[in-house]
Amino acid sequence: ETGVTQTPRHLVMGMTNKKSLKCEQHLGHNAMYWYKQSAKKPLELMFVYSLEERVENNSVPSRFSPECPNSSHLFLHLHTLQPEDSALYLCASSQDLVGSVLAYEQYFGPGTRLTVT
Amino acid sequence: RKEVEQDPGPFNVPEGATVAFNCTYSNSASQSFFWYRQDCRKEPKLLMSVYSSGNEDGRFTAQLNRASQYISLLIRDSKLSDSATYLCVVKMADRGSTLGRLYFGRGTQLTVWP
Numbered sequence: 565e566t567g568v569t570q571t572p573r574h575l576v577m578g579m580t581n582k583k584s585l586k587c588e589q590h591l592g593h594n595a596m597y598w599y600k601q602s603a604k605k606p607l608e609l610m611f612v613y614s615l616e617e618r619v620e621n622n623s624v625p626s627r628f629s630p631e632c633p634n635s636s637h638l639f640l641h642l643h644t645l646q647p648e649d650s651a652l653y654l655c656a657s658s659q660d661l662v663g664s665v666l667a668y669e670q671y672f673g674p675g676t677r678l679t680v681t
Numbered sequence: 682r683k684e685v686e687q688d689p690g691p692f693n694v695p696e697g698a699t700v701a702f703n704c705t706y707s708n709s710a711s712q713s714f715f716w717y718r719q720d721c722r723k724e725p726k727l728l729m730s731v732y733s734s735g736n737e738d739g740r741f742t743a744q745l746n747r748a749s750q751y752i753s754l755l756i757r758d759s760k761l762s763d764s765a766t767y768l769c770v771v772k773m774a775d776r777g778s779t780l781g782r783l784y785f786g787r788g789t790q791l792t793v794w795p
Binding site: 568604605606607609619620654661662663667669670671672673674675 | 683685689712713715723724725726727768772780781782783784785786787788
């Protein structure tokens, strides 16, 4: 039912592995986001893309590497993660970027629950 | 101080009860306010925007108090299906930029019991 899909839904990886999270939006939106949701913490914005260009990177460690090949797809490449990176990773899209005047509704995907062992 | 603060709860109320959540925000220049709902192990979804004059959507009423920098959500006649986590969300514009960001509270957990 959601216009934003994410795969995989669950991922367990070791600290030396390399994996990628995939997000696809079917809403014709121009902006896409990666968020991290840890237990007992608010959603943390990680990356923002507008029309395939990264517009924000909130001091995220380099072991997280985003890629936006087109306006419908967003990837998060993971390598040499730490156990504290275990969390729910949510992708979202909105019609356009959150601007100084307007704030568009963000539509979230179901998330990938990541466990780093 | 966190940008958006909420009482995490949990709030446990019987069906039919009225329950209210508050949320405070740190930036007086914040421009837009929302309540999102997140069901257990699901993604957040927009519940309603919060307007300066206050607004109502069925059993849900949202209020904004700019002077005190808080917003509230009132749920009347609670239903079992209202059980979820309610996220307070505030849009703040980056200084000197045309871009804004959404800041999420950690959420308030509500359980409605029969």
